[in-house]
Amino acid sequence: MNYIDHLYNLPIDTSWRTQYLRYRMGRLKHRYWLTNRRHPTTVLLDSYDCFILERLQPGPTVVFGSAGYYLEDVIKDLYIVEMHPVVKTFYPDAIIVDDRADIKNHVPMAANFVVINNRLDHWMPTVDALNQNIQHYTDCLQPGGLLFYSFRDTQMLPLNRLTTDMEQYWNTWANSLPGLKLLWSDIDFERQEPNEGVYPCRENPDTTNGNLKFIFQLNT
Amino acid sequence: MKTLSGKDIKIDDGQRVYRWHRNYKQVQLGFFGEPVGMRREKIINDFLAFNAPEPVYIIKDNETFTDVDFAVTDNYDHARTVLITDQKFSRLPCPEIVRQLNQHLLYRNVLVCLNRTYINIDNSYHDESLNRDYQYAIHEWLMKQINGRVVNLSQRYFEDGTYFTWVIPDQIFWITG
Numbered sequence: 557m558n559y560i561d562h563l564y565n566l567p568i569d570t571s572w573r574t575q576y577l578r579y580r581m582g583r584l585k586h587r588y589w590l591t592n593r594r595h596p597t598t599v600l601l602d603s604y605d606c607f608i609l610e611r612l613q614p615g616p617t618v619v620f621g622s623a624g625y626y627l628e629d630v631i632k633d634l635y636i637v638e639m640h641p642v643v644k645t646f647y648p649d650a651i652i653v654d655d656r657a658d659i660k661n662h663v664p665m666a667a668n669f670v671v672i673n674n675r676l677d678h679w680m681p682t683v684d685a686l687n688q689n690i691q692h693y694t695d696c697l698q699p700g701g702l703l704f705y706s707f708r709d710t711q712m713l714p715l716n717r718l719t720t721d722m723e724q725y726w727n728t729w730a731n732s733l734p735g736l737k738l739l740w741s742d743i744d745f746e747r748q749e750p751n752e753g754v755y756p757c758r759e760n761p762d763t764t765n766g767n768l769k770f771i772f773q774l775n776t
Numbered sequence: 777m778k779t780l781s782g783k784d785i786k787i788d789d790g791q792r793v794y795r796w797h798r799n800y801k802q803v804q805l806g807f808f809g810e811p812v813g814m815r816r817e818k819i820i821n822d823f824l825a826f827n828a829p830e831p832v833y834i835i836k837d838n839e840t841f842t843d844v845d846f847a848v849t850d851n852y853d854h855a856r857t858v859l860i861t862d863q864k865f866s867r868l869p870c871p872e873i874v875r876q877l878n879q880h881l882l883y884r885n886v887l888v889c890l891n892r893t894y895i896n897i898d899n900s901y902h903d904e905s906l907n908r909d910y911q912y913a914i915h916e917w918l919m920k921q922i923n924g925r926v927v928n929l930s931q932r933y934f935e936d937g938t939y940f941t942w943v944i945p946d947q948i949f950w951i952t953g
Contacts, residue, residue: 557811557812557813558808558810558811558812558813559812559813559814559815559818560808560812560813560814560815561815561816561931561939562938562939562940563804563807563938563939563940564938566808566810566812567808568807568808569807569808569809574806574807577803577806577807578807581803588788595783596783597783597784598783598784598785598786599779599783599784599785599786600786600788601785601786601787601788602787602788602789603787606777606785606787629779629780629781629783630779630780630785632780675937678937679935679936679937681934710893710894710897711893711937714910714934714935715910716906716908716909716910716913717892717893717895717896717910718870718895718896718901718902718903718906718910718913718914718917719902719903719904719906719908719913720902721899721902722899723899745897745898745899746867746897746898747898748867748868748869748872748897748898755867755868755869755872757864757865757867757868758867759863759867759894759897760897
C-alpha cells in the first residue's frame with residue numbers, strides 16, 4: 557500500500573465522478589442547487605443569502621467561486637464564474653476562468669460582486685496574496701459597486717492564532733484595502749460556553765458562509 | 777418573498793449543507809483509484825506500537841485507527857495511554873485543552889493531535905510572549921502549561937488544506953507525566 561502525506565503525492569483520478577466530488581466537498585451551497593432545481597414551488601436559501609439579496613444594487617451581479625448558480629432564480633442579470641471546469645458539465649451557463657485576472661474579460665462591469673466562503677480563496681500564503689484576489693474582484697466593479705466578501709478565519713491566512721487577536725487583525729485589514737470603503741462588517745467567533753461542564757465544540761458560527769462577513773464599496 | 781419565476785423562498789438554517797466529516801478519510805482516499813493509506817495515521821500507529829504503554833484509549837470522531845498494532849481498550853479506567861484525534865478537542869478554549877490534558881496526565885500518557893487552524897477558535901486566549909512562528913508557538917504554549925514532558929512529533933509544512941488535517945489533526949504531541 558502507498559502511504560501519502562497530502563493529496564498531491566499521487567495522481568488524482570481524472571474521472572468526472574472524482575472531479576465532481578472534489579468540487580462538491582468544498583462548495584457547501586451546491587446542495588441548495590441540487591434541491592432547488594427539483595423542487596416545483598420552493599427555493600431554499602439561508603438568511604445570509606437574503607441579507608445579500610436585500611442589499612444588491614441594480615445592475616449586473618457576479619458571483620465567483622461560490623456555487624452561485626443556486627441563486628439563478630433570485631437574482632436578475634446574474635453571472636456565475638467558477639474556476640473548476642467540472643461546473644460547466646452540469647451548469648453550462650457558468651463562465652470558467654483559470655485566473656482571477658481573467659474574470660473582467662468575461663463579465664460586464666458589475667454593480668455587485670459576491671464571494672461567499674470561496675474555497676479557492678483559502679490558504680493564501682500572505683495577506684498580499686489575499687489582497688491581490690480582492691483587487692481582481694474590484695477590477696470587475698463599476699464605480700460605487702459593492703463587493704460582498706465572506707470567509708472563515710480558520711482557513712484564510714497562516715496567522716499565529718496564539719499571538720494574534722483575530723478580531724483586531726481582520727478589522728484592521730478590512731479598513732485598509734485600497735480603493736474600497738468598508739460599509740458593513742460582521743465578525744463573529746464560536747463562543748464555547750460549557751453546558752453542565754460540557755463544551756459544544758462547534759466549528760464555526762457560520763460554517764457555510766464564513767464567520768467574517770464584509771460589504772465594501774468601490775470608491776466613486 | 778418570491779423568486780423570479782414565482783416560487784416561494786424558504787429560509788434554511790444551513791445545517792443540512794455539510795455532513796462530510798465522518799467519512800472524509802474514505803472520500804479523499806477514494807480519489808486515487810488504488811489502495812492508499814495516510815502516512816500520518818501510520819506514523820502514529822507505529823509510534824504508539826513501539827513506545828506507548830498499553831492499552832490505549834482512543835478519542836476520535838471519524839473512521840480512523842480501526843486496524844492498529846497496539847492494544848486498545850474501550851474502558852478509560854483501564855487505559856495507560858490516551859490517543860486524542862477528535863477534531864472537537866482542538867476547538868475547546870485553550871485553558872480547557874490544557875485542563876483536560878493535565879487531567880489525563882495524572883495517570884496516563886497522552887498522544888494528542890491538535891488542528892492548528894482550530895486552536896483558540898473562540899479568539900479568547902493570547903500570549904504575545906510566544907514564538908512568532910505558529911508551530912513553535914503551539915509547542916511552547918503546551919510546554920508552559922502542561923504538567924509533563926512534551927515531545928513534538930509534528931511535521932513542519934505550510935498548511936494549504938491538502939494534508940488531511942481534518943481527518944487527523946496535524947500538530948502531534950507525545951506527552952508523558
